[in-house]
Amino acid sequence: MSVSSRSGARTAATGRRAERRLLVCAALAPPLFILAFLVEGATRGAGYDPLRHPVSALALGEYGWTQRANFVLCGLLLLAGIAGLRTALRRRGAGAWAPLLLAMAAVGLVGAGIFAADPLSGYPLGTAPVPSPATATGTWHSLFSTPVFTALPAACCVLARHFATAGRRGWAAYSLATAAVALTCFVLASVAFDQNATLVPYGGLFQRLTIAVSLLWITAVSVDLLRRRDHQRGS
Template sequence: MSTTTLIPAATPPARQPSRTTKALLLCGAVAGPLFALAFLIEGAARDGYDPLRHPVSSLAIGPHGWTQTANFLLCGLLTLAFAVGVRRALRPGRAATWGPLLIGVWAIGLLGAGVFVADPVSGYPPGTPDTLPQYTTSGALHDGFALFAFPALVAACFVFTRRFTEQRQHGWAIYSALTGLAFLAGDILASAGFSQTAGLVDLAGLYQRITVIIGLLWLTLLAMHLRSQLSKATHRRATR
């Protein structure tokens, strides 16, 4: 009578996080700092430009405007790549669809802002009326992209607030919610200032910079957090 020896199947190796996913998340970690550093330096160096008063988008106007245009496009592409990385890192799970989708909308808004140059506003470039802009097609499209990009980032903050709350990551939940609220409030103040609302015009550029930096910081830290979680999850699987 023959016997059959059963050989236990080898345990498959723990799945390593995709290098591509980690690289895509890294794009989100570097996009914000690069974008902010570029517009802060350019705003401080540009003749006739007042960072406290004028919008970041106005840096794309004029002979040297290509620098801010390139800044918009580079940050938009990096953030779009990050959105893909978020989708890969979260799937399946809470926020795996809406989180990356809303970040992707923000990225498309940056790309649109780079393709279409804003109209002059609040007296920049020097010699233009210190009033509401006379809208051109390019300026209207630029503002149109911003019109859906900024609310999308606010919504992304609250989508992740729900995710972190369910995961009992209360620090991150609170931080995401506060970011969403601060970003929304700052956007409203800046928009009112650029619309020549009395008492807000002279500081509209400052409000916008604070707002944008708050949002970019959240995206940067989120990218680093997701990369860290990905590595920790792999380590836990490997040590089982």
Template sequence: MTATQHTTPLTSPLTARPAARRSAPGQAGAASPAVSTGSTRALLTCAVLTTPVFGIVSLTQAFTREGFDLLRHPLSMLSTGDLGWLQIGNFWITAVLTVAGAIGLRRVMRGTPGGTWAPRLLLVEGAGLAAAGVFSMDPGDGFPAGTPLGAPAGMSWHAMLHMAAGSVAFTALIAACFVLGRHFARAGRARHAVASRLGGLALLLGNGWAMSGGRAGSLTLCVGVLVAMAWASVVAAAKRADLGRR
């Protein structure tokens, strides 16, 4: 009896506390699924925002900065001049949003066709955008205002690195669109599959026309980039909505 009387008060509090800790609301173990879902939704929201952020900041400058002509000047040239920091910051912010969105897509697409490579390619796109912000283009063809008309006599090292970074970003985004096309085709969503491939094709053709020196090539490139980016944002929005219905 004496042993029982001493054992009960010593052991019961110790055995009760872990049970209370496990069942208490707000603890890490109980909240982890909600936290995971919430963080994934936040990451996918970043992907949704990439196109509005990049498009609005870029096009606002394109139509307001003196001397800029979207028919002759690529959006990347906005990184030059006194206000060039605006487009440089735009590249960096878009890069961060793209990388975050790629992480979110990796979570929701894990185990599905294209669920590995589509997020990876978007990560590469984000890295290319970040590098494009670090290395700016050269002034030329009348922009910034006061720059002589015509192409620059030569290309600086940072302009060449910018072109390389842009090529990496565009190629990765094109490939991601086609991988997403396979993802949706395997899921039986034919319209989404077609839209994915059209997004990639728009950028492929727009960039190819610009690189070939075609008339208004900077405009076709701009349209292609925004179309492909917009489709990636639409996909992220759809995945975010699906996550909310679970």
């Protein structure tokens, strides 16, 4: 083997290892983020109700830095992972739209951590259900949060088309179901946070379902790409 061939082989091997590490980042970021806000919500006390209050409200108060850090770290880890997803998906002809949409959601998580939300649904204690007018920081938080709840379902739909074209009907159905559940729960959470008397006690639950089903879909796709990648290498 020539020197150039050996160099090319080493470069390819390094690229494969880097891609695998990035895919692992994409797989781990969602469950770590979800676990962190579930633990924080269960232990916050001081009037915080995970069924009623949004995840973003955990960024308020004395220990709010923990959720702000959770937003930023998950977003950065997911951004790194999307680089691996982009390479793996492009190799399978999936195009660039899904990674772009996922990157928008990841940037949204980072921004949501930098800009804290306004109080909502009576948390922190003593605040109005919907403070008005919104602060500049709260407005920026809402703007950054929007792609987390919209770009992720859009990415599900984009990859559902790819999966269907590739004959992977189960993955196509799972992706479409994820988008449908996420968008439905997002609408219900939005109505609840607008203080609808029937839904307001469950706004936090609906929002958590939206986040969980969307982000865990990223984990599932990343694990599948890792599994297929390792299987192809072993063949």
